[in-house]
Amino acid sequence: MEALVETIVKALVDHPDEVRVEKEATDQVDIYKLHVHADDTGKVIGKHGKVAKSIRTVMNAAAVQAPKRVQLDVL
Template structure:
C-alpha cells in the first residue's frame, strides 16, 4: 500500500524525491502520513480536495482484500 501511494503521488508532484510516506499500524487500521514539498501540497490535495479523495478511494479499494481500514493524512 505504501508503494501504491508513493507511485501515485510521485506522478503528480514537481519534487518526487521529497515524497515520504510513513506507515503507522494500529489494531485493524493503518494510517499513512504523506509528506511532500510545501509547493506540492496543493497539487496533492487538488481543488476542493478531489485529488486527495481519489487517492483515498484507490487506497480503500486496494485494502478491501486485506480487510483492514486505511487512512491517508497529508502533512
C-alpha cells in the same frame, strides 16, 4: 500500499524526490502519513480535496481484502 501511494503522488508533484510515506498501524486502521514538499501540498490535495479523495478511493479499493481500514493523511 506505501509503494502504491508513492507511485501515484510522485507522478503529480514537482519534487518527487521529497515524497515520503510513513505507515502507522493500530488495531483497526493503517494510517499512511504522506509527506511532500511544501510547494506540492496543493497539488496533492487538489481543488476542494478531489485529488486526495481520489487517492483515498484507490487505496480503499486496493485494501478491500485487508482486515483493516486504511487512512491517508497529507502532511
